[in-house]
Amino acid sequence: MKNRTCILISHNVSLTIKQADYVVVMTKGKVKAQGTVDELIAADVFDAEVLKSIADSQFASTVVPSEDSSTDERNVEVNEIEQQQTSKGKLISEETKSDGSVSREVYATYFKYFATKSNLLLFLFFTIGCQVSSVVETWWVRVWTLNSGQNSLAVTTMSSLIHEASSFSVSSLFVKAQTPDWWFTPIIHSPVSANILTVSHSPLYYLVIYCLIGLFYSAMSSIKGFVTLHCGLVASGKMFEDLLARVLGANLRFFDSTPVGRLTNRFSKDVASLDQQISSQMNFFFSVLFTSITIILVICVITPSFILFGIIIAVAYYTIGTFYLTLSRDLKRFSSIAKSPIYQHYTETLTGITTIRAYGDERRFLVQNLNYIDASNRPYFYTWVCNRWLAFRTDVLGSSIVSLAAVMCLVYVGKIDAGLAGISLSFATSFNSCAIWILRMYAELEMGMNSVERIKEYIETPPLEPPAEVPENEPAPSWPEHGAIEVSNLALRYAPTLPRVIEDVSFEVKAGEKVGIVGRTGAGKSTIISSFFRFVDPDAGFIKIDGIDICSIGLRRLRQSLNIIPQDPTLFTGSIRTNLDMFDEYADLQLFETLRRVNLITAEDYQLLIDSNERR
Helix, strand or coil, X not given: CCCCCCCCCCCCHHHHHHHCCCEEEEECCEEEEEECHHHHHHCCCCCXXXXXXXXXXXXXXXXXXXXXXXXXXXXHHHXXXXXXXXXXXXXXXXXXXXXXXXXXXXXXXXXXXXXCHHHHHHXXXXXXXXXXXHHHHHHHHHHHHHHHHHCCCCCCCHHHHHHHHHCCCCHHHHCCCCCCHHHCCCCCCCCCCCCCCCCCCCHHHHHHHHHHHXXXXXXXXXXXXXXXXXXXXXXXXXXHHHHHHHHHCECHHHHHHCCHHHHHHHHHHHHHHHHHCHHHHHHHHHHHHHHHHHHHHHHHHHXXXXXXXXXXXXXXXXXXXXXXXXXXXXXXXXXXXXXXXXXHHHHHHHHCXXXXXXXXXXXXXXXXXXXXXXXXXXXXXXXXHHHHHHHHHHHHHHHHHHHHHHHHHXXXXXXXXXXHHHHHHHHHHHHHHHHHHHHHHHHHHHHHHHHHHHHHHHHXXXXXXXXXXXXXXXXXXXXXCCCCEEEEEEXXXXXXXXXXXXXXXXXXXXXXXXXXXCCCCCCCHHHHHHHHCCCCCEEEEEEEECCXXXXXXXXXXXXXXXXXXXXXXXXXXXXXXXXXXXXXXXXHHHHHHHHHHCCCCCHHHHHHHHHHHHHC
């Protein structure tokens, strides 16, 4: 529309006059006045509401701060005023996102849904049990190796194991001539003794115990995964129920100001994240976290001097992780926000598909959809760029840990045996993969918690409708018996921050009267009707039906006692009966009588139905 003339015809003067260059005021088909906005203001053509709107618009564009204000302060002040005038009266606001790390309140909210204290203790117990069994498993390999070394590294063949198994008994595993000394051999600063083992066992003995340790580890890990999955599904189900209840119970203003795409995004992508990702991410994160702690502790116990280097490495990992998390977290939030326009645009396209095709405008909507998809994919692409950045730096740090562990083993030559050195090096080798997964899984967990954050927003934010039931003010079961209506000094507004759309309306309707409300578009006809169902509560005044103020009773009773035929009628999936009698309160004959009275069935059909019902 740039550099083109736009003729806008509207009865909503206060909304459209702000940007008009020339105004023509018409009354009863004739020109009442014309000229610029200032000329018409001088001629006293506009009412008080239009004058206030013009004054607000001009004030926002002509604000001049004091001369001693700096340029930055002046810009901030003008921007704030512009934002206030822009947001005032704006129906749909931009979707917001949080900044920084996920707050503790979000984690606390999720854990409140996730499990009880007993379940959390079970999860902690099984996690620690997995790490202990992993260390014991490696320790047992060391014992087995030392035993094999004392016996000149005898080769164990399958035939020898079968021969030993044929004469195997459980008691033979535990009955020994004397207790082996390696159970009590100090680990640190103790010279390796040639007589570390005083009892020799067959390979089957070590193999069976090794298998038992592995089975114990598998059992602990499986139970831990089951507990986490169960608690995660319970948390997801409870949060979904609360989200659904809150959204269904929100007032009408919430649905007017919230696009369908945002609701679809919450109920699809965010709920799917709760169902499928967060519990597994939490399980994996705590597993690798405890594994990394175990690795550092084992290396420090074997070679105590490694503690100093471990602190330095921990600081380096923390620094890298901070950079990675800061960016990846916000990229996830941008990704979540970028999906809502796709859903919204798709819904709008389906709604207006006939108009779009009638005007041959498919190409424009296709390009818009592709642009929204591209905008949604950008954060995903940069997230993987961050992952590659992280992988390179953690690989370097992981290699340094292995090198330092090897150097420490050389330093402690003569104080630790080959088995302990092997344990230290094997744990150090696996530390790199654990460390990188700590950062990645914590980032994924933070990204998953972004879904919890968004769902938590809708669980707590939408304003609820008035209570469905008010037992102390419950009207008689026959209410309303007559249908007499009294409206006194009624004033309505759609939101506390918006101006009144109905001002000081009073009228009475006697029982049995049929009344029509006539007015131009936007006069408030539908608003008054919606106020009878309390979709909009009175800002002043009252509405009484048969002498009872409708704001004093519960919504369920009020809305079940009134009927409305909307401009765009909708039939729900099901039968005619379920659409007519949703709560199953009436008999078939009563419904047939209703259909006959509105001429949907003939009198003859009605009589046949009565006869058929009597025969049954």
